[in-house]
Amino acid sequence: MSFAREQVHNFAAGPSPLPTPVLEKAAVGLLNYNGTGMGVCELSHRSKEFKGIIEGAEANLRKLYGVPDNYSILFAQGGGTTQFASVMLNILAARRIQHKDDKEYAVPTIDYVVTGSWSSKAYAEAQRLALPPAPGAQPFAAPRIAATAKPSKFTTLPKQDEYDFSADAAYVYYCENETINGTEFPAADAPSEFSFPFDKVPAGVPVVADYSSSFVSRPIANFDKHAIIVAGAQKNLGPSGVTVVIVRNDLLVDTTEAMKLGNIPAVPIQSEYKTLADNGSLYNTPPTFPIYVSALVLEYLVAERDGMKGIEATNRAKAETLYAALDAAEAKGTVRCVVREKLARSWMNITFEIVGEGKEKAFLDGAEALGFRQLKGHRSVGGIRASLYNAVTLESVKALAEYISNF
């Protein structure tokens, strides 16, 4: 068996690189977990060994973020795309139960903040699931756009005064980091005119955030003002196949009870957060290996990066290094940053274009020869995208910055 990892710089947008020490440990666990003589994929998900793994992952997540006690942490399947539906179904169920004594159930609005490809998809899914169950019947909900960056082609974020929240929405939804477009709401310690305007959300309206591509990359701004935070693992946390859902406990409701009251879309049992929470994410067989590797990554982050402060410092340095090189190259006329407002730029997914006919291919070919991998932009937008997730080292970023400067 040869495990040598050639020296490559992997800037994949997800699935993304994982720390080498984690993969080395996982390779051992794959064949023989903790001396049991059985590999980690061969253990019952109800064994004490696997329970130790999943509980360890939860404990480290709680530690890293300081997750308050009134939130549950769930490990779900299906990716962020499945959560587009799940957040809607669970919140509408909770709202229906709250309004169980209403003579007529008023169709609730849902406020979407649309800042790029992923929040657009979430909004489209809400529109589908809100469709009336029969011609002429009332729809299950009325999704609407509370703010959008679409006029800029998603190259910036809305400013504070561009938000128009409805008075009694079922929830407000936003995507903290748009992986494809390269925008991200400002860091917790650097609020600006582009920050998410929590103070404008009417009291009592739950706020839902998709943190898939910035999860465990730095502290979450206003953590306790969120009702639900969802994140696919395959960026900063682990392999693909598991999605973390952090949900305030008042949204863990019996969806069957809500369905019996009527006026909400049908909720597949697998989407019910209460069922997942009641069963410690083991209602049915979970994706044990992706959870195992995520648990190892969390251990590594806690031990090797001095927790969230260390993670944040590293990621800030990486982003600053690459943007500085890009801004200098843009001044020389060789590249163009896609996100024009500096305060709206993502630390995680840095999008840019190579100026000049045929130059993009030359850039990518040259990059490939130097060991830079997976730099091509998403097929829907083109250009270049460098993703700087946790396992990408500052050294790799410096090497890329140098290549850009010399190009």
Next chain:
Amino acid sequence: MSFAREQVHNFAAGPSPLPTPVLEKAAVGLLNYNGTGMGVCELSHRSKEFKGIIEGAEANLRKLYGVPDNYSILFAQGGGTTQFASVMLNILAARRIQHKDDKEYAVPTIDYVVTGSWSSKAYAEAQRLALPPAPGAQPFAAPRIAATAKPSKFTTLPKQDEYDFSADAAYVYYCENETINGTEFPAADAPSEFSFPFDKVPAGVPVVADYSSSFVSRPIANFDKHAIIVAGAQKNLGPSGVTVVIVRNDLLVDTTEAMKLGNIPAVPIQSEYKTLADNGSLYNTPPTFPIYVSALVLEYLVAERDGMKGIEATNRAKAETLYAALDAAEAKGTVRCVVREKLARSWMNITFEIVGEGKEKAFLDGAEALGFRQLKGHRSVGGIRASLYNAVTLESVKALAEYISNF
């Protein structure tokens, strides 16, 4: 790094053992896939490398089963439990489109064959999702029981004359192998009074089968009489986290179109088979590692076991060996087989009880000392369960048979 696998005999019901050569290969791929310098979890799911993996898995599945061209093979997330909903949602959508010109849409029946814990759960999920969308509205469907083995406490299967199919059901559903109870419909080459009565299903009614725990263990009886076959990977195929869906192409329909017609439950986009099929199972990020290991298992089965015939021969020998030992021990009075009808017994999950006060603990303690692992029955039924999936060797089964004979 130490990869030594202590000599244990793992009889887990799932997640279950995997072939050692597969795990050794996967450990290499985890760190460096095919010399790319990147681990398999670090590759884009849209890379040519990962496309090669998933297409190879599909090709080998088609080869093993001789899957006809008018079926698609999907790799889905969420486990078999998610498929309880997905099969219902897609078939109801297809039926709704077929009936789009009906002035009034008649509530369709759905026929469930209930033979154990898993088919009971599938039926319960159908009842939930069929609930009317508003008080007084018509339900989306009328699930009913077409046959059941419940009076026997699921220790046998219904006989041919116990089936009562409705004339125009949306579909008929059965679970081929009940993992918890230990029953299985007879093998393709050994039809009996317990076989699934395909000839009694009214023409045109789609048949859906849950093959989770017997998938790729032997040929599927009457493959082409099924409309959908679903199977969680974590038994004979691979690690947990991926579910195979083999679906006849006429059931790949635009669920949004059906929802607009009304009278069907809302369908989360992730559950839409057409979307998965149109995108080669890459609509969103799939669970890449579970798919990778499943692909390696399929390669191994094709190469090392001489395809389905070899797999079947090995599994037949394993089951016959263990049942022979159990029947002999039952004659001596030390054990009792749970499934009383021999023709209804599972090859995969062999359930029995140890006779005598305190003897079960002695049996399990003695087994543990000899290296037998994960023999405890499911917590809902108790007793002993030995699962003999593909990666369990005949040698392990002979060792267990000897232990039972000497107990």
